[in-house]
Amino acid sequence: MENTYTYSPLDRVIWDTPATEAILNEINRLGVEKVFIVSSSTISNKTDEILKIKNTLGSKFVGLFDSCIPHSPLENVIDCANSVQQNNPDIIITIGGGTPIDTVKVVQLCHSLGITTIEGLKKISNKHQKKASKIRQIAIPTTLSGGEYSIIGGAMDTKKQLKERYTGNDICPQVVILDPKLTLHTPDWLWLSTAIRSVDHAIEGLCSSSTNPLIPPMALNSLQLFARSLRDTYNDREDIFARSLSQKAVWMIAKNLGNTSMGASHGIGYLLGSIGSVPHG
Template sequence: MIMQGRYEFLAQDRIVYGVPAAEAVKEAAVQMDARRVFLVTSKTLSRKTDVIDRIRLALGERYCGLFDECVAHVPRESVLRAAAAVRSADPDLIVTVGGGTPVDTVKVLLLCLAQDVTSEDGLDEYRIRVLEDGSRSIPSVGKPPIRQIVVPTTLSGAEFSNLGGCSDPVRQVKDLYTGREIGAQIVILDPQVTVYTPEWLWLSTGIRAVDHAVETVCSRKPQPFTDATCLHGLKMLSESLRHTKRQPDDLDARLQSQLGVWLASTGLGRVEWGASHGIGHQLGAVADVPHGYTSCVLLHNVLRYNRPANGDRQAMISQALGKPDEEAADLIEGLVRGLGMPARLQDVGVKREHFLAIANGGMQNMMVRSNPRTISGPQDIIEILEQAM
């Protein structure tokens, strides 16, 4: 049997790096002949920094509106409010500035525009579902009327996928949505706009990016292309995150982390991931854990759980981190602790009374069901949670 596989490239035109964000946004708007540009961001960036003002000034008469009330874990209601604001402004381009929360908000609102979704119940029809046999049901989503370009300020990697997370507070589940053109058409990596990002958020989302690389390499269906990109990205992240911890104002180190995220995210939504991401989604939905922290507390524990199934792949992680004779899980945990990040569930407010809701929600998550070591039921998830406590 010869190797078989399939890799889907994103509907993404280009990555611009090292150029000031305002300058790069204006250049992109001119090239795309965008006459009405709408900005989506966070309250902090909009109201406590000059990042958005500089972009707005650069756009001049092309600027047509702003939504800055994105909510962590992207609850359905917040997406619909953002979609209503976009419909009212009638833009021909969205510029999203921030981390995973605003980026995912725009991904799901673009789906709403494409499919004319105007209610929380209407989103049910388009969420990715996991069937009883573990296979996925992925609804068809049309082309949205506009696209987004993204200026990321964290290391979550949301700008490098067309997969968006959105929480249903009623079911306490973070659902996943996808569409060919809901992701970023252009990504602008400017380290200067990241200096306002709190240290805990920068470093924890850096571990999130490490998680992207590790679960791609350790996938039950790995790809040679993503092995190459993710292993190098992992090395870049490991070195640059440590450097940024020591010297937060080093813009070159910040850019190296951003470039590492680019490489580490080549499997995002295109290579099957595992339980670190899958259970992590539910930590956010049930216990309000920021998604960078979910990787800090879960990845090394999931690696230990999975070692009987993919020890050879985990050895590649150890090699990339420069210590081939040590266990990948120990190296990842050492990196987390060395950056001053929480490494246990109890450190991020998760309690045992949360376990059942996390486990039940996890069994609805496609990444849990594609974990390299089979997870057959909620009890397997609880075993990982106990280990991580």
Template sequence: MIKAGRYDFLAQDGVLFGTPCVQAVVQTVEELGARRVFLVSSRSLSRKTEVVTGIAAALGERCCGLFDECVAHVPRESVFRALEAIRAAQPDLIVTIGGGTPIDTVKMLLICLAEDLHSPAQLDVFAIRVLADGNKHVPAIRNPPVRQIVIPTTLSGAEFSNLAGCIDSKRRVKDLFTGREIGAQRVILDPAITVHTPDWLWISTGMRAIDHAAETICSRNPQPFTDATCLHGLAMLADSLRETKSDPRQMEARLNSQLAVWLCCTGLNRIEWGASHGIGHQLGAVADVPHGHTSCVMLHNVLRYNRVANKERQVLISQAMRRPDTDAGDLIEELVADLGMPTRLRDVGVRRDQFAAIAAASMQSMMVKTNPRPITGPEQILEILEEAW
């Protein structure tokens, strides 16, 4: 039987790389004809560097406001605080500067604008859900009245997806949401501003992007296009992260990492992923583990768990990392250790008494349901967590 499939490209009209971000923002704003530009950023970037003030100054009267109170893991309440500021300013373009937290905050508030939502509880209807039969339900989201352009300062890859994660604080579960136009309309990659990113955050989010690539390559439904991009991106990112670890001021290595993330993210929300992401999301929700660190501790363990189901796909990872005779899980763990990142759950503050809550929440994840080695109950999640401990 001839293989059938589908690949959806993002509603993204371009990526600018290597141009100073201030120049690139002004150029983009002029090309898009925007007159009221609202800035969203992390607090540290806004208040401890001149990056955000420099962009605001270059925009002049076109800058209509700033929100810099984004909260890690994007709790729903923080989204609505940002939404209030956006509604008051009425921008025709949002410029998001920072990592996955501000980027996902804007994605979520764009959903709220598109659907005219006014309370966190209303988001329940629009979360991606796993149905009783194991299939996923993806609610239709209207296109928002405004788009965002993104200047990323980490390597998580949120700028290259239309998927957002948001925590329901009452349930202590991270839900996923998607909409065609909630992601970046345009991405600006400027390595010079990433020197403000703490080294641990830069490197750990790089591992997050490697996780994106690995779970795309090892998907139960891989595609040739994403094989090509992700295998090259994985090799490129592993090399450039080691270079950056050795010399954090090496701009070429930092830009290569950013470009590698672009390649590693071609499967994000378009190819079925597995338990590394599915469990990782809930490590953040239950135990407040940073995104990058969840990949550092989970990916190699999930690869080992899945090896009986997709050994031949994992060999592709080993080949890309130029050691075809070494187990992919071992290579990933070695890379994490070489980069000085944590490799075990105990190293990132996860307690054994949290395992049951993590396992229960993970079973609600569509990514756990699409793991290459079927996971049918929380006891299998507990097995992986124990191995990762």
């Protein structure tokens, strides 16, 4: 419908706050008792961040899936969904880039619709699901691709080498936590390349023919922040203020996903990722 702006069911964004502090506050606010963690293997195996979160959760921690594979192959999504089903948590904490966040979006659909097989997943690809999620996620992004703000997830059919689209009314995270210090673990090439993905979103928003009054100014402001922060991060990767500005630039533009049409670059990105294992960006 024209002249309509749709907000995703994201409760809140918390910025410039240590992840463990924000997690504890949100777990108490939401009143959940069982928490499952999904993370990238790098964050889990090469840093102590997952251990910190587990210690913060204490007895509320019920399980971990840290075997996410880039581009979220359907087989990997089902493995994660089965692990979530076995542990029956109240909420999922997702930490990492677009891969674990997308994986959990599709896992939410599996959990809510009782899907346990790849064949079952294929039946709902490219078909929007309206059923309310039985479980939500708290996302702690470590890259700048911006998928944490949308109700769109992607998972790859490895036989076809094609990334399939999965959408649902509320599969976006319930809470997003932006901890710029945590992103110091992200390799520079990944941080900067995923930023280009969000720069692309901002340019598409700025150049869009949409009459939406929010998108052009937010896109321009996002580009202005990126123009400063990405140069500063490139020159000094320890610049936490610059990292924070980049995260806010993503927030400004990524929340508009779905409210403006995407250009050819978006479709090309999906194909390159599936066929050539090219990272987002």
